[in-house]
Amino acid sequence: MTRATWATRLGFVLAAVGSAVGLGNIWRFPWLTATNGGSAFLLLYVVVILLVGVPGLLGEMVIGRRSRRNPVGAFDALGGRRWRPLGGLALVASVVVLSFYSVVGGWILRYTVASATGAYFDAPQAYFAAIDFGPAAAGFHALFLLATVAVVYAGVDRGIEVATTVMVPGIVLLFTGLAVWVATLPGSAGGYAFYLSLDVAYLRTNFFEVLVAAAGQALFTLSVGAGAMLTYASYLDEDRSLVADGALIAGLNTAIGVLAGLVIFPLLYSLDVPPGAGGPGALFVGLAGAFADLPFSRLVGVVFFGVVLLAALSSAISIFEVLVAYLVDEHAFERPRATAGVGGLFLLTGTAAALSPTLFTLLADTVANLALTAGLLGFLLFAGWVLGAAALDEFRTGAGAVARLTARPWYYTVAVVLPLFLAFTFVSGLGTVLGVPLSAPQAAGVATVGVAGAIALLWHRAEPAV
Template identity: 85%
Template sequence: MTRATWRTRLGFVLAAVGSAVGLGNIWRFPWLTATNGGAAFLLLYVLVIVLVGVPGLLGEMVIGRRSRRNPVGAFGELGGRPWRVLGGVALFASVVVLSFYSVVGGWILRYTAASATGAYFGAPQQYFAAIDFGVGAAAFHALFLLATVAVVYAGVDRGIELATTVMVPGIVVLFGGLAVWAWTLPGSAGGYEFYLSLDVAYLRANFFDVLVAAAGQALFTLSVGAGAMLTYASYIDEDRSLAADGTIIAVLNTGIGVLAGLVIFPLLFSLGVSPGEGGPGALFVGLAGAFADLPYSRVVGVVFFGVVLLAALSSAISIFEVLVAYLVDEHDITRARATAGVGGLFLLTGSLAALSPGLFALLADTIANLALTAGLLGFLLFVGWVLGPAAIDEYRTGAGTVARMTGRPWYYTVAVVLPLFLAFTLVSGLGGVLGVPVTAPQAAAIAALGVVVAIALVRHRVDTAV
């Protein structure tokens, strides 16, 4: 079976940016920023993106292009059958993420339709509380999922690439305009202060919690740790510079995330809504309330939520494609059958999340963070201690002078430095989930020991295989 490829470099970059931007930046980023100290979260988030996200993204892309396979097939192809378990972690993370993500996509779809009638204008908070979970939420989740299925069914070039080249520019233009408009609103200054003024005391008192949330958000919004970028990179040619493309993707993604905050928080403060009050519904409560006071409010609402819907769809497509690629590559199933099967799986898991607020919160705020962190940790240990010098060769393939010069520093970063950080974050996160307080020295010691043991096991496995 001939494997699909991207038709153009721009198509790949926009598809990857669409995967990264999505609801991670427009919905999840403002929500987590609001509940984790505003600027304190923003600072750690940007640092994690630069120091962890970009090198980690490139590591995942190296595996994808080197193998030209899905996550399970990639690790089996490059490291041998036992390593396929890392691909299984990626599949699990994809199921976790899209199971709650499609519920949020259903919310947006419903708001797009409700904007035409102004159903939520009078009482945005009460409206969201009435539609966030239940049978109606499950039905709209199914409709959102159906749109995702339609694009993925059409294929990589005729479906995913074509759709995202339209979606991503529209997202950027609309949010730029909204950010300018939000600046003119009375009371918006409080939003900028909360978002951009660092509270050092808060950061010191809540450093671990904020770090775990920021790391999880950085990995979530860059689509690393779940195999989406690995899968997308498996469709690109060797004449592309992974370093250049990966950096462009990360910069655009982060910029749109910050831009989303410059829209959301001024709007919330202009309405007198506490930034942490909206929770997962901050996007709907804050912006929906603002639309009611605008000229042509219904048109604005339809256009805004319609574009957010495109952003949500672009990310859902990339996650969905991970499982479809696995079935097509590893089991020689046609794309049509694979798409239908994966659609059925997410119809079930997403419906469960739509019917249970507790399950939704568990998936969105806890399991997703841990699964993505664990997934990327395994990916980078594989790059550093299984691929080894071959990873540097792949990183430099198709690259310019600067990228060729940074090959070795990048390699040592992903082989040693980032695994230590990710292990530290994972230990801290698990401590919070289990209710076991973990101090910085304890987390660092456990993380270092875990990484050393993992490296020893990896090297033993490699030596045994050789």
């Protein structure tokens, strides 16, 4: 069976950006920014993207292109069958993420339709409470999932590439227009101050908590740790520069996230709505309710939620493709059959999340962060200590002088520095979940011992690039 490839470099970059942009930037980013000190969170988020996100993204892409397989097949082909469970973790993370993600996608689809009638304008809190969970939420989740299935069914080049080549520029253009318009609203200056003026006192007092939240958001929004970028990179040709593509993907993703904040926070302040009102439902309670006071409120609502819907769909496609690629590569499924099977799985898991607020919150706020962090930690240890010199070779393939000069610093970053940081984040988050929160020194100590032990176990069979 001939394996699919991207038709153009632009198609791959926009598909990867679409995977990264999604709800992480528009639904989750403003909510976490508002509850973690505004500008303090933004600063640490950008720093983590640059120092952790980009090298980690490149590590995942190196594994994908080197193997030209799905996550399970990639670790099998490059390291042997004993590494297949690491790919299995990526599949589990994908199921976890899309199971709640498609529910939120269903909310957005419903709000896009409801904006045309102004159904939620009069009582936004009551409207969201009436539609967030239950049979109707499960129905809209199914409709959102059906749109995802339709794109993936058409294939990599004719479905995913074509769809995201249209959607991502549309997201940028529409959000840019909204940002310009919001700047003209009275009272918007307070939103810019909250979002862009650094609160040093808050950052100093809450540094540890904000760092953990920023790290989780960076991994979530870049779609690393669940195998999506690994799978997309597996369709790349060897003449592409992973360094150039990875930096462009991360840069565009971060820019769109910052742009979303330049729309949402000034708009909230202009309408005297507290940032973060409604928690995970902030997008649907605080912001959506504010539309009622705007000129052309229904049109604004349709445009805004239409943009968010495009972003959500582009990310859902990439997560869905991880499991489809697994069935096609490892079990010789034809794409239509694989797409139908994966669609059936997510219909069940997403319906369960749509019917249970407890399950939804567990997946969205706890399990996803831990699974993505653990997944990327495993990926980078594998790249650094199992692939070793081969990872460096792949990093340099198709790259220019800059990539060749940065290859060795990148290697030491993914082999040692990032695993320590990711282990620290994972241990901190797990301690909180288990009800035994650790101080920063305690978490750092546990993380260091764990990573050192993992490296020691891998050392005798590794090909370290030293």
